[in-house]
Amino acid sequence: MAFATSLSSGFGIWDPVLWIIAIIIGLVIAWLLWRSGVSAYKKGTDQARPYLSGNPEPSKGDVHIRAGNLYWGFTEGIKGYYQRVIPLHTGIATDYLLWIFWVAGILLIIVMVV
Amino acid sequence: MIPGYITTNAPALLIAVPLLGAFLSPLIGRISRDARALWVLAVMTLTALIGYLVAFLVYTEGTLLYVFGATEATLTIPPDSGGIPIRIIFTIDAMSALMVTIAVTVGFAVILYSLTSDSRRSGLEAYYTIFLLMIGAVLGMVSTGDLFNFFVFLEISSLASAGLIAYKVERGRAVEAGLKYLLVSTIGGIFFLFAIGILYGQYNALNIAMLADMIQWTPLDKLALVLIIAALAAKCGAVPMHFWTPDAYSMAPSAVTAMLVVASQASLYGLFRFCFTLYGVTLNYLTIGWVIIILGVLSMIVGVTMAIPQKDIKRLMAYHAVSQTGYMLLGVGVGLAVLGDQALLSSYGTTAMEGGIFHIFNHAMYKGLLFLTAGAIIYQVGTSDLNRMGGLGHRMKWTMIFFIIGSLAIAGIPPFNGFASKFLIYESVFAFSPILSIIAMVVSILTLASFVKVFHSVFMGPPLPGNEQVTEAPKTMLIGMAILATIVIVSGIFPQFFVQNLIAPAAQALIDQAGYVATVLGGV
Numbered sequence: 001m002a003f004a005t006s007l008s009s010g011f012g013i014w015d016p017v018l019w020i021i022a023i024i025i026g027l028v029i030a031w032l033l034w035r036s037g038v039s040a041y042k043k044g045t046d047q048a049r050p051y052l053s054g055n056p057e058p059s060k061g062d063v064h065i066r067a068g069n070l071y072w073g074f075t076e077g078i079k080g081y082y083q084r085v086i087p088l089h090t091g092i093a094t095d096y097l098l099w100i101f102w103v104a105g106i107l108l109i110i111v112m113v114v
Numbered sequence: 115m116i117p118g119y120i121t122t123n124a125p126a127l128l129i130a131v132p133l134l135g136a137f138l139s140p141l142i143g144r145i146s147r148d149a150r151a152l153w154v155l156a157v158m159t160l161t162a163l164i165g166y167l168v169a170f171l172v173y174t175e176g177t178l179l180y181v182f183g184a185t186e187a188t189l190t191i192p193p194d195s196g197g198i199p200i201r202i203i204f205t206i207d208a209m210s211a212l213m214v215t216i217a218v219t220v221g222f223a224v225i226l227y228s229l230t231s232d233s234r235r236s237g238l239e240a241y242y243t244i245f246l247l248m249i250g251a252v253l254g255m256v257s258t259g260d261l262f263n264f265f266v267f268l269e270i271s272s273l274a275s276a277g278l279i280a281y282k283v284e285r286g287r288a289v290e291a292g293l294k295y296l297l298v299s300t301i302g303g304i305f306f307l308f309a310i311g312i313l314y315g316q317y318n319a320l321n322i323a324m325l326a327d328m329i330q331w332t333p334l335d336k337l338a339l340v341l342i343i344a345a346l347a348a349k350c351g352a353v354p355m356h357f358w359t360p361d362a363y364s365m366a367p368s369a370v371t372a373m374l375v376v377a378s379q380a381s382l383y384g385l386f387r388f389c390f391t392l393y394g395v396t397l398n399y400l401t402i403g404w405v406i407i408i409l410g411v412l413s414m415i416v417g418v419t420m421a422i423p424q425k426d427i428k429r430l431m432a433y434h435a436v437s438q439t440g441y442m443l444l445g446v447g448v449g450l451a452v453l454g455d456q457a458l459l460s461s462y463g464t465t466a467m468e469g470g471i472f473h474i475f476n477h478a479m480y481k482g483l484l485f486l487t488a489g490a491i492i493y494q495v496g497t498s499d500l501n502r503m504g505g506l507g508h509r510m511k512w513t514m515i516f517f518i519i520g521s522l523a524i525a526g527i528p529p530f531n532g533f534a535s536k537f538l539i540y541e542s543v544f545a546f547s548p549i550l551s552i553i554a555m556v557v558s559i560l561t562l563a564s565f566v567k568v569f570h571s572v573f574m575g576p577p578l579p580g581n582e583q584v585t586e587a588p589k590t591m592l593i594g595m596a597i598l599a600t601i602v603i604v605s606g607i608f609p610q611f612f613v614q615n616l617i618a619p620a621a622q623a624l625i626d627q628a629g630y631v632a633t634v635l636g637g638v
Binding site: 060064097 | 347416613
């Protein structure tokens, strides 16, 4: 059903207002469920401490996962792709220009032939 | 009400105000830094108001014509010119009006932001002069109806951008990035000038409408189009001519980077304008459409995959800018590929174009916002290295909120504006080629993954050593970000309003080559 706020693609519709209303209803239901629970949490007690198999907790700064450690698996998984693509980014200005000439040349062949 | 002489001359004022403001800025700066800051803000505010006035006039009254030097602003063909529009003419249709709206909105937000973010630097008299020149040049590029005039504004934009990229120096690294940008821009400019020469030599005209009326598909016309595509695709950062973008975007001051995105989009506008309005159905639209689509797909894939391993926040965002340009090329490229087939154009081609054009608008807002948040982080932390950031969410709550808004928008998460334009692209491109649509969706998922990485490493966890004393960004910087964030939210929640009133007329303006020609030549 399309409303004044619906965006139509010709194949389907997207209505963010309806979506937001649905999300709000969902959040209210979640809040009501949460509110009906029994609160056993006590801040500042042992409950709030992480359990690391009995080992002392390292300082927070030491356990922060930094950007360089994220998505290692992803980059490793498509290592072959990165081994080819990263070296193309040489940082050399003449290479940048060469790519423009290559593209213009290939385009010219395509446009003239096809 | 607005006096008639202002509305009549609004297209000229759109360029005159920032140019005049630019050259008076060093003089005003002699009084005091505050006076210069106020002057620059006043000039940009006035430019923005004129820009909105121009856009309003276009959307309510139709295409605006402004003939420089004529007795009447709409006298496109002088009686003694032999039927040739010899003067410089600004032809501002709905597509140009959209670009003007984007440029003045982002321009205002970034000028406001830079009054604080760049206040610590020296050489501000040159900085603001070049910044306003760049904004004026971008407005000229998207307003002009003259091929050579477009080249002039393109060159002004390139020179100003190169100066601003090199502005920080940064032990020579920023200067190197500026030089690389200048080299690429110069080659692009030479290509473009050569194309103009080819067309002028054949048709004895420089006016886009006049050329569009006469153009055929001769081998020389083909060569001219190839040169135009190569030049403007390189300037907008399409893969494999994107190599300058991470260098330039990462080394420029963040306010400049946000405006560089708009400058790149002005080149993208030029690419679309010349394909659709100058050549139209005379070109081999299926082949050229596929060329644009392939450039788009390459940009999406290479951009996002190169972004993921980056450790510098601005280089990462620069690669995402390349990736997002791919969506625009894909959407509008599909429209171009079916330009000559009215049934397919009506079925999904126009929607794909609307998606691509809406993405230009959305991208300018959320990518501008993201670069401004990156600038605020760098301003407070003193580094752009993601490995040296952490826990800033405790100290920079507003910046974090703006970053989340920008990140969700770029990743195409509802209800932000990035989703709305991607929704149009996904659905319409699926009808053209399902695999292209699937690639676009996968790229969005990777974009989300990449920004989750940035969010986690910058804002989550405890403050890292050296980050404990970080405070929130200054208010003017937050206001600049808030303006763009508000537009991201509003255009995401009410996309239909934007598409109906801004985007659909822009797409129609590109498609309607005959209407453009008739407006300028009056049916000649």
